[in-house]
Amino acid sequence: MSNADSIKQRIDAHVIPTYSRFDLALTHGEGCHVFDTDGKRYLDLGSGIATACLGHGHPELATALTEQAGKLTHVSNLYYTGPQGLLAEKLVQLAGGRGKVFFCNSGAEANETLYKLSRLHNHEEGQFEILTTLGSFHGRTLAGIAATGQTKVKEGFAPAVEGFRHVPYGDLDALSEAISPATGAILVEPIQGESGVHCATPQYLLGLRELCDERNLLLLLDEVQCGHFRTGNFFGWQTIMSAYPDFTPDACSMAKSLAAGLPMGAIWTSETLQDVLGPGTHGTTFGGTPLVCAHALKALEIIERDGLAENATDIGSYIAEQIGQLIAAHPAILQEVRGLGLMIGVELAENIAAFAESQKPASVQIVNRLHEAGLITIPAGARVFRLLPPLNITKADADEGLSIIEDVIKELAS
Ligand SMILES: Cc1ncc(COP(=O)(O)O)c(C=O)c1O
Numbered sequence: 001m002s003n004a005d006s007i008k009q010r011i012d013a014h015v016i017p018t019y020s021r022f023d024l025a026l027t028h029g030e031g032c033h034v035f036d037t038d039g040k041r042y043l044d045l046g047s048g049i050a051t052a053c054l055g056h057g058h059p060e061l062a063t064a065l066t067e068q069a070g071k072l073t074h075v076s077n078l079y080y081t082g083p084q085g086l087l088a089e090k091l092v093q094l095a096g097g098r099g100k101v102f103f104c105n106s107g108a109e110a111n112e113t114l115y116k117l118s119r120l121h122n123h124e125e126g127q128f129e130i131l132t133t134l135g136s137f138h139g140r141t142l143a144g145i146a147a148t149g150q151t152k153v154k155e156g157f158a159p160a161v162e163g164f165r166h167v168p169y170g171d172l173d174a175l176s177e178a179i180s181p182a183t184g185a186i187l188v189e190p191i192q193g194e195s196g197v198h199c200a201t202p203q204y205l206l207g208l209r210e211l212c213d214e215r216n217l218l219l220l221l222d223e224v225q226c227g228h229f230r231t232g233n234f235f236g237w238q239t240i241m242s243a244y245p246d247f248t249p250d251a252c253s254m255a256k257s258l259a260a261g262l263p264m265g266a267i268w269t270s271e272t273l274q275d276v277l278g279p280g281t282h283g284t285t286f287g288g289t290p291l292v293c294a295h296a297l298k299a300l301e302i303i304e305r306d307g308l309a310e311n312a313t314d315i316g317s318y319i320a321e322q323i324g325q326l327i328a329a330h331p332a333i334l335q336e337v338r339g340l341g342l343m344i345g346v347e348l349a350e351n352i353a354a355f356a357e358s359q360k361p362a363s364v365q366i367v368n369r370l371h372e373a374g375l376i377t378i379p380a381g382a383r384v385f386r387l388l389p390p391l392n393i394t395k396a397d398a399d400e401g402l403s404i405i406e407d408v409i410k411e412l413a414s
Pocket residue numbers: 049105106107108109111137138139140189193194222223224225226255256
């Protein structure tokens with residue numbers, strides 16, 4: 001049996017199958033590339049769904065990790081540790097120099113912290129409800145699937161956690177009508193990722209802020225996928241609202257790229273909310289361990305030193321523009337390119353003949369074809385594939401990816 005087959009067989013036999021995996025067994029990586037068990041090289045424009053933000057096998061991250069592991073890996077939040085304070089200080093600075101952060105381990109947990117923050121803050125007024133949007137994705141815990149505006153994640157898990165209702169994304173009138181005396185907060189992704197890369201407009205975010213101020217609600221933003229410089233600023237909302245420097249949410253969740261591939265989630269809250277979650281109200285054993293904080297701090301240092309926020313903007317615009325040209329040349333295969341910076345969604349046209357025979361969604365079929373051609377991308381919704389490359393992607397990497405996409409699109413068109 002091949003090495004790949006034995007890896008797959010062992011996982012299939014022993015790991016609960018919550019993921020439908022692609023037929024790839026990966027062994028190691030270098031920069032923007034990963035290698036499978038046969039030594040085949042793939043350009044990774046998925047970064048583990050926007051998570052390995054500095055690519056793979058980064059020598060400076062490896063050194064930071066091993067140095068910290070040699071000093072202190074974990075001691076509990078019952079005690080003070082240096083890297084946690086330094087990372088918190090840095091995140092507060094990136095959020096505009098005010099407020100505080102809380103550390104956890106994943107996006108779902110970060111959002112769970114937002115729900116608890118909102119409930120506790122609004123407890124006396126009985127405003128327990130949080131409005132979220134259709135097409136959103138907020139994680140897989142029971143409250144996460146209740147918050148998520150997609151039926152497929154909720155099926156079979158009734159009764160849903162109480163206190164979440166959904167409204168169409170981008171529709172301020174519908175939101176205004178949906179607010180009830182029990183509503184305490186609104187939670188949205190500045191860019192919806194899982195449902196196919198849909199960006200909020202500045203007017204939408206401004207309107208949300210106004211509604212929240214008028215109706216005494218918290219504005220919560222889920223920055224799990226679009227945050228951490230992916231759009232050219234630390235938070236996705238900072239890019240969308242660059243012409244409105246006074247705009248600010250009340251709290252944001254973060255995860256994915258935050259520790260450059262190690263498990264970390266966090267929330268930031270404004271100063272008015274920073275002491276709502278006091279001792280005994282919330283916590284998690286692994287939140288903000290010195291090991292993961294040291295890795296996250298090193299990643300931020302590299303991003304700033306190497307100008308990777310600007311790189312995200314520049315290479316992101318370049319990729320989107322080139323894909324725009326490909327759409328013009330192949331309208332029967334490609335329909336639209338959307339996104340900001342290095343969060344890019346490419347929507348396929350409907351009814352592509354080459355995909356008609358399989359029951360699999362077109363988004364999965366295109367990702368499989370791109371794998372065969374040596375490129376890793378991420379499906380979203382029924383007809384979108386996402387490009388979520390590492391922030392240190394080079395122009396040469398981008399050109400390699402674009403050329404593979406072009407070849408595959410030409411093949412589909414022929
Ligand atoms: C916007 C958003 N929120 C929350 C989550 C959940 O994060 P995690 O898988 O780390 O729990 C995700 C994951 O894809 C996400 O994209």
